Amino acid sequence: MTRLFPFLAMFALGYLFIQSEHFLKISAGVAIFLFGMLSLENGFKAFSGGLLESVLKRSTDKLSKSVGFGIVATTLMQSSSLVSVLTISFLSAGLITLGAGIGIIFGANLGTTTGAWLVAGFGLKVDIGAYAMPMLVFGMLLIFRKNNSLRGLGYVLSGLGFLFLGIHYMKEGFEAFKETLDLSQYAMNGFKGVFFYTFIGIIATLVMQSSHATLVLIITALAAGQISYENALALAIGSNVGTTVTAILGSLGANLEGRKLAVAHLIFNLLTGILAITFIYQLVDIVEFGAAFLGIEAQDYTLKLALFHTLFNLIGIVALLPFTQKMVWLLNTFIKEKPQTLVRVDDALYLNEAALEFPNAAKEVLFKETKHLYINGQSLIAYALSVRPGDITSGIAPDEIILQRSRPMPKDMESLYERKFKPVYSKIIAFAVRAQTNANEADTEAIMEIRRASLRLAEAIKDAKHLQSNMLRYVGSSNTYIAEEYNFIRANLIKQLRHINLLLNTEEEEMLTLLFGKIERESKAFDAVSGRSLDKLIREQKITNTMATSLMNDTAYASAIAANLTTMAKILFTNHALYEHTSEVITLSEDDVA
Template sequence: MIKRLRHAPLPLLILLLSYGFWVSPDFKEIAAGVALFLFGMLSLEKGFKAFTGGTLEQVLRASTNRLWKSIAFGITSTTLMQSSTLVSLVTISFVSAEMITLAAGIGVIMGANLGTTTGAWLIAGLGLRVDIAGYAMPALVVGVILLLQRSKILQGIGYVVLGVGFLFLGIHYMKEGFEAFQGAFDLSGYVIPGILGVLLYTGIGMLITVIMQSSHATLLVIITALATGQISYDSALALAIGANLGSAVTTAIGGMTANLGGKRLAIAHVLFNVMTATVAIAFIGQMAWAVDYLGALIGLAGDEYLLKLALFHTLFNLLGVILLAPFTGVLERALIRYVNPAPKSREKPLYLYPGALETPATAISALRKEVGHLYDNAHDLIAHGVSLRRSVIDSEQSLAEAVKNTRRIIPLDVDDLYEARIKSLHSDIVAFISEIQGRELSQQSVEQLYALQQASRDIVEAVKATKHLQKNLSRHGLSGNPLIRERYDTIRLQIAKVLREIRQLRSQDPETVTRLSLDALKLSVEKSGRSFTTDLNALIRSRHLSSSIATSMMNDENYAFEICANLIEASHALLLPPTRAEQSAEGQLALDEQDIARMAGGNSHPRTRTHTDENEKTAG
């Protein structure tokens, strides 16, 4: 939220505040109340972020796999955090990282709008009716004590308690300021009747929310001003509608920095709030009557304007949910179909953007997706490096036949493709990792981060090995000597099998992929390499191949082993379960390098990958 406030028109804000301080000393108290309220929200945000960790993704999926659950999640989270804007922006980051579906995100947004109304009820029903400052002081003391503890959990609780204290203190100062301000200036005398007045005050409410970046803070100003008679009840209704519209604007601004999924959700939020506001404005007279009728049913007196305002705020947000919820699926399909900006080039990041850093879970999820994107680029490059089309790898066609029937080696400038498709994207991944490392992370998050960082390096090393292999492959791959051709066909076939197997594993449900699946692939590569070496030694002894060409083949087989081994290692981070408990269970069944070497035959010494320096290695 602090970063978002930096984008506010700071010079204009300072100028307006300075003028207000100069015109009226009482305005200082109102401004201080708003500042304390906003600082309380920042503290709540920081406190709740301390509880995000590796289980967040599981909680989200369990809480958003049905529309009603998504709405309930939005209501609950907004009620706890007292910031629908924060919940909306975090939800955009979840959708952008593909942790939840677009439909689930729309449900959370609807719930967040309903959750905002709880703040209005608390302020109107409690904040302005009791000496709330008396509760604020103990909360501040307890919060500071908890902040001094070493435990991050206790510190997180401390920020939450401190946030509640500042919220209460802000409400107190706002109330005191408006009561003092009342005698100097009465805004209620400037009521504009009719639809023009409704539109004007709706615009004012929207502007205040955009400036303060918080619909809760705007509602606090509205309710406090109404309580002290500074504005009329009818004007307060229109201002409340504007506060809802303003929260959509701030969310839209944040959503524009997200990827395609985040942009779609930001548009859905704007559409929902505009639709809700349009209905509320068009039927404001009828809704005011409904508030009076329902208020009488629940025992509200005719002059209980504060609680009636809270009821109105709840009513028109609930009406919006009722109108949109049945068409959530239709809206999702429309957004997917029509909101399709020009696709980014494959060399540019698809998932890395500032909003993904909202929580460790979204950051690591976005990073995993981007490393997968890097793998996809490497997959295509390596497939072409062994003169096979991606369509062949991804099909059910016989790889052995495809390799055997190859009529030409695909001309490929691996250096240029590496610079364009791999190196630049890998640099963006490294930069994003450094951003994540600058934040507070759990041990599990640190381990996942390291695994993904290593996976991106493994992918890069696989591409570098392809460059070296491709030099000799272009020279000998279609040799007229059948013994040479067959050996290079064996190398190409082994790489193609690994590419296809990993592609198939990545297309499966992640819960069905186990470490043993990758161990089996690793064992196949080890066996193939040993068989290749044994066969080559026999050909040298029988003088069917010269030692010079055989040496080149051995080097090229080693490059092929590096390609396969690096891709398999990278797949561990992309495919295997991220939670520590699941990793531990998988690890008990996994084969180590010695096990694989023994099962492949021969001694127990496994082959090791060598990270090559492209400036030092030359083709055999």
């Protein structure tokens, strides 16, 4: 039935189109309007070039700023859906808090009401179709330009053109409808009508996936006299509640925090809708008073509808804003991952569909997922060294760990690689490729660098698999000289792993400088000491030729592991926004290293 539904819907609509040319014109107007909204969203995504994301990050340190950002962004873009998707993606990436996300959603609900004012105050008063044509022509010319900003501007102009054209067709369709069918005869008064038309508004928004499109349809129908003013108010309430489904659908690809925000959006719109329905007649009286104060004519019901829409959303914000932190507490308390998913380290933890929409969010989740991949990879390297992963993160000295783990620990490295490393690694590579679709040149380069970091880590794991075979043979060997050499390799790699752990989890500039210096120094010292020790053992015939060959190869593997891990850390360091201001520390001179 799910697969058949679209075809059945198209068949039913086709039949209605044959029966009524006016219904076809209204439906075409809705379709053109929705296409305009998609073009407008694409335009703002391309045209922002990261500006929107940067403003969002700087505008969420206070709840009042978050609300303000939601109002301004939605007013400018005329799309609460785009603002919702942006907010969910940044929340999923950990770039903003849940409280800030809720504030943005509050503001977006108020910002979206400006669309009703524009349509009621401008769209119905002039021949809006005349403005649409030049916008479409200029927009299409710019869309085919190679420059990303010009192409974005082209999408914005085309989107506005399609929006205006859609409104024009909807208005004409409803006006023509009056000649054959008067829909106002189906008006219902009292709370019975309020509940019925609120439900119709919810269904209409679910179908069109846009409360903005539903509201324009309501305003044009009201202007043509096809619906009563009271029923139009109820439809507006329904469109507000129905738009939460867009946020819920947007959160399906998001992580736990994104889903919490979608629930917060649903709570806000439901409670606002309940308040609006309960006090609808009191709100109508306030609207009448406000309309007289603003100079709105008594018979201008479309502007009164816009005022009503703004009023009940504003009341919802005023009523719920003081309880934002309590809402955050409730969401954190009752919406949790199932216990078993918390320990699924063998799967991606941070990658989500929502973050793909915006390059900054995509880079952040890639950074976090690569750190997660390193934790998984670190455990494989630990097993290759015949120590436990917990030993790496413990406070025990490396030499003490070597004494405690004096016997080889056989582990199936291939099985561990396939289960704990490869699934996450594969998803990082695939996600990075998809993330480049919406990225500009600079963001694409950064994403490719982060992908290169995971590739370096994969190379380190492969070298660790090669290293393991001789490690199992010579750890605990009766030949104390060869055993000491392999223990030297083990101790030094444990130190390197610990330094990289600290490097990826510190925000202190001095500590970062010190860690990079230590990693560089110990890597060079390791190679030098290993070379001298090997020469001496061969000259004094303390190890066999086979042992010498194995040690020579494994020293190279260990050196490659350390080098790949260091390169990985440097790449992540220089491509994470947190460390941009301290990136000069990776270019230490020889004196600095010493």
